[in-house]
Amino acid sequence: MNIKVEVQAQQPATPSWAMLRTLAGIALLSGLLVVLIYQYTKPIIAENQRVLTEQAVFEVLPGAVTKVDLRLTDAGLSPADAGTEGLRLFAGFNADGTLRGVAFPAAARGYQDIIEFLFGYDPACACIIGSKVLRSTETPGLGDKIDTDPAFLQNFEALDARLNAAGTGLANAIVLVKHGTKTEPWQIDGISGATISGNAMARALNQSAQQIVPVIQRDRDVLSAATPRP
Amino acid sequence: MANLPNTTENLSLDTFVRGLWRENPVFVMLLGMCPVLAVTNTTMNALAMGLATTFVLVCSSVLVSLLRNWIPKQVRIASYIVIIATFVTIVDYGIQAISLELYAALGAFIQLIVANCVILGRAEAYASKQRLHTTLINSLGMGAGFTIALLSLGTVREVLGNGTLLGIPLFGENFQPWVVMILPPGGFFVLGTWLLLFNWLRLRKERKALQHAGVPANAG
Numbered sequence: 339m340n341i342k343v344e345v346q347a348q349q350p351a352t353p354s355w356a357m358l359r360t361l362a363g364i365a366l367l368s369g370l371l372v373v374l375i376y377q378y379t380k381p382i383i384a385e386n387q388r389v390l391t392e393q394a395v396f397e398v399l400p401g402a403v404t405k406v407d408l409r410l411t412d413a414g415l416s417p418a419d420a421g422t423e424g425l426r427l428f429a430g431f432n433a434d435g436t437l438r439g440v441a442f443p444a445a446a447r448g449y450q451d452i453i454e455f456l457f458g459y460d461p462a463c464a465c466i467i468g469s470k471v472l473r474s475t476e477t478p479g480l481g482d483k484i485d486t487d488p489a490f491l492q493n494f495e496a497l498d499a500r501l502n503a504a505g506t507g508l509a510n511a512i513v514l515v516k517h518g519t520k521t522e523p524w525q526i527d528g529i530s531g532a533t534i535s536g537n538a539m540a541r542a543l544n545q546s547a548q549q550i551v552p553v554i555q556r557d558r559d560v561l562s563a564a565t566p567r568p
Numbered sequence: 569m570a571n572l573p574n575t576t577e578n579l580s581l582d583t584f585v586r587g588l589w590r591e592n593p594v595f596v597m598l599l600g601m602c603p604v605l606a607v608t609n610t611t612m613n614a615l616a617m618g619l620a621t622t623f624v625l626v627c628s629s630v631l632v633s634l635l636r637n638w639i640p641k642q643v644r645i646a647s648y649i650v651i652i653a654t655f656v657t658i659v660d661y662g663i664q665a666i667s668l669e670l671y672a673a674l675g676a677f678i679q680l681i682v683a684n685c686v687i688l689g690r691a692e693a694y695a696s697k698q699r700l701h702t703t704l705i706n707s708l709g710m711g712a713g714f715t716i717a718l719l720s721l722g723t724v725r726e727v728l729g730n731g732t733l734l735g736i737p738l739f740g741e742n743f744q745p746w747v748v749m750i751l752p753p754g755g756f757f758v759l760g761t762w763l764l765l766f767n768w769l770r771l772r773k774e775r776k777a778l779q780h781a782g783v784p785a786n787a788g
Binding site for chain 1: 641646650662665672
């Protein structure tokens with residue numbers, strides 16, 4: 339067996355300064371490129387997010403043509419003036435200026451990660467009138483059916499969300515039931531293949547509605563006073 | 569300064585084509601398996617991931633080739649990673665600017681391009697030793713090969729697992745989707761089937777070449 343031994347020519351040691359200079363130079367170039375792309379895309383991404391949210395508002399409040407941004411503070415609903423802190427809600431108005439409903443966010447852990455939703459609530463019928471998934475990493479073709487399956491989405495066309503007699507929470511908790519066993523208007527008819535995602539949706543809606551719906555009903559005068567903008 | 573030795577390759581059609589077939593990063597070198605299996609559940613996701621990886625591969629290879637005489641070998645890996653991470657960040661913001669829905673669909677796998685062996689491997693094995701134009705052509709070929717491989721998986725998985733191609737339904741109402749195809753095991757099934765097919769084709773080609781040369785098929 340022949341063993342070939344290669345003797346590598348001795349190379350001069352690299353001075354530390356050269357290594358430092360290289361890393362600093364590359365880091366500087368990297369930082370410059372990242373800052374440039376960040377500055378360039380920042381307004382475009384903000385616009386994309388605004389469009390996505392606005393589209394969702396009009397999707398969960400069918401018939402609404404204008405909207406007003408609101409904040410849910412400790413004191414209740416208030417218009418989203420500069421500096422107002424709190425959960426972001428949207429009041430949607432019909433073409434004749436009458437209130438169509440309020441879109442509110444909700445979130446719960448699904449199969450993969452936290453799923454974020456936007457739901458539409460109509461104070462007149464005291465019911466949920468629309469749903470939209472804002473952010474989800476659920477399995478395509480299975481978990482994402484909660485946002486695409488027309489039969490499942492029919493659940494959210496007039497889902498009962500009445501308040502209890504004291505006005506402190508929902509009269510009946512919103513729950514997901516097995517497909518084909520829905521008997522009450524506050525139940526969500528489940529979907530096969532997306533049980534965990536469907537449960538997450540029901541849980542998110544119930545938790546948020548229990549907190550937000552009483553405030554919406556209590557502060558209906560704030561909603562009526564809100565001025566819609568086109 | 570101790571730099572890596574330069575080895576110059578003459579530009580030819582093979583510089584580009586070898587990434588498509590003979591040295592395909594997925595089907596031959598089995599590199600970058602994480603995104604290959606994870607985001608190929610639809611054709612559009614596969615295409616977007618392939619193009620994003622190609623962009624990072626081409627840009628980082630070009631920059632590494634340009635700086636090859638300036639980067640000391642002791643700090644080359646750190647330098648390559650910073651360069652690759654820079655272009656991944658650019659792609660990340662770029663995709664958010666193009667479509668937030670696409671960005672949501674690709675999830676964390678865009679950021680994970682940094683750790684894709686195809687890109688670091690090209691930087692270390694090729695771009696750091698070759699001239700700019702050959703590096704550019706070679707990385708374009710490798711990127712195209714990677715994208716084609718992802719599309720090969722994504723198309724099959726979407727058609728069988730969802731009954732659609734690019735979101736357009738292909739079959740009637742009665743089609744029952746093979747849900748397993750869009751789940752993680754489906755990625756392994758489809759990749760395994762493609763590898764089986766390509767290896768069978770390669771062996772058949774070798775056998776024919778041997779027969780043509782007059783050597784019995786079972787010799788050796």
